[in-house]
Amino acid sequence: MEKKIYEELGLVNTREMFKKAVDGGYAIPAYNFNNMEQLQAIMIACAETNSPVIIQVSKGARSYANETLLKHMAKGAVEMVRKDLKSNIPIVLHLDHGDSYELCVSCIESGFSSVMIDGSHLPYDENVALTKKVVEYAHQYDVTVEGELGVLAGIEDDVVAEKSTYTKPEEVIEFVQKTGVDSLAISIGTSHGANKFKPEQCTKNEDGVYIPPALRFDILQEIEEKIPGFPIVLHGSSSVPMEAVKIINENGGALKDSVGIPESQIRKATESAVCKVNIDSDGRLWMTAAIRKHFADSPADFDPRKYLGPAREALIIMYKSKNENVLGSAGKV
Numbered sequence: 001m002e003k004k005i006y007e008e009l010g011l012v013n014t015r016e017m018f019k020k021a022v023d024g025g026y027a028i029p030a031y032n033f034n035n036m037e038q039l040q041a042i043m044i045a046c047a048e049t050n051s052p053v054i055i056q057v058s059k060g061a062r063s064y065a066n067e068t069l070l071k072h073m074a075k076g077a078v079e080m081v082r083k084d085l086k087s088n089i090p091i092v093l094h095l096d097h098g099d100s101y102e103l104c105v106s107c108i109e110s111g112f113s114s115v116m117i118d119g120s121h122l123p124y125d126e127n128v129a130l131t132k133k134v135v136e137y138a139h140q141y142d143v144t145v146e147g148e149l150g151v152l153a154g155i156e157d158d159v160v161a162e163k164s165t166y167t168k169p170e171e172v173i174e175f176v177q178k179t180g181v182d183s184l185a186i187s188i189g190t191s192h193g194a195n196k197f198k199p200e201q202c203t204k205n206e207d208g209v210y211i212p213p214a215l216r217f218d219i220l221q222e223i224e225e226k227i228p229g230f231p232i233v234l235h236g237s238s239s240v241p242m243e244a245v246k247i248i249n250e251n252g253g254a255l256k257d258s259v260g261i262p263e264s265q266i267r268k269a270t271e272s273a274v275c276k277v278n279i280d281s282d283g284r285l286w287m288t289a290a291i292r293k294h295f296a297d298s299p300a301d302f303d304p305r306k307y308l309g310p311a312r313e314a315l316i317i318m319y320k321s322k323n324e325n326v327l328g329s330a331g332k333v
């Protein structure tokens with residue numbers, strides 16, 4: 001085994017935390033970040049709730065933040081948690097939706113402790129071949145790898161899929177064995193972004209709130225029967241809170257037909273082998289809501305700390321609530 005590059009940043013891979021989460025019937029939060037305030041909020045919320053955490057960046061986020069800066073942000077975040085927040089929570093730095101072998105290699109070389117290679121849009125055999133190649137490289141450095149079978153609707157890091165294709169349970173055993181992946185992202189009805197369902201796919205309750213169709217727990221169960229105890233990942237798991245959408249739209253925003261996955265559905269999923277839950281859009285929504293509200297209330301402000309500070313506070317509240325009330329990861333260190 002080569003040197004574990006990520007250990008220099010104080011990070012761990014996902015292996016042990018996934019095992020504990022599968023056995024314990026909860027899920028590790030995988031929160032996306034692009035900037036300092038999001039990263040601070042994730043770290044503070046997870047340290048204060050004593051939750052293991054996966055901080056993840058997409059290809060777009062990595063080039064937005066700058067790959068060199070990002071590496072030092074991750075290192076700094078770990079040091080802040082240990083030294084200032086006096087917390088020992090395990091922290092993973094993960095590449096979300098890696099789309100090439102070269103990108104995965106570059107991330108591993110710069111200290112990521114986990115990568116996703118997303119070949120879900122490729123024909124099955126090509127997905128297997130690409131995923132296997134990444135696993136063979138990553139495992140030399142003890143970096144864990146997430147693969148994906150089945151396609152989520154919505155935007156997956158520049159790849160837009162109009163329609164979802166559910167994971168085929170009959171493919172999972174062979175995929176896992178042939179590729180050697182450490183975890184598998186599946187498609188059972190979640191999707192990316194703030195418009196997960198079209199209004200015509202939903203029913204409406206008496207308050208006019210869209211109720212989306214339930215997740216395909218039958219497919220999840222079939223998958224679990226094929227690969228018992230194998231770590232399963234759920235992407236597209238934002239709930240798209242109506243309170244945040246309302247604040248955005250009351251303060252100049254124009255979000256339409258926003259529908260997410262009810263938190264009760266995610267909570268139910270975490271009781272199975274689903275041990276990693278990806279949440280990005282909910283953070284974007286709460287951050288936008290806080291900033292729009294701030295500018296509506298205080299139009300003369302122009303110091304970024306004045307509006308990014310409240311946005312960071314709103315994020316901390318949200319992440320804590322996810323850990324405590326939805327994922328069950330709070331106190332699991």
Ligand code: G3H
Pocket residue numbers: 032058059060061096097155156157158192280281
């Ligand atoms: O699944 C995608 C994530 O929400 C990241 O999105 O590619 O816009 O950074 P992004």
Ligand code: 13P
Pocket residue numbers: 032096097191192193194234235236237238239278279280281282
């Ligand atoms: P959301 O858009 O539902 O937050 O999903 C994020 C995600 O899956 C990142 O990979």
Ligand code: ZN
Pocket residue numbers: 097156192235236278
């Ligand atoms: Zn995703």
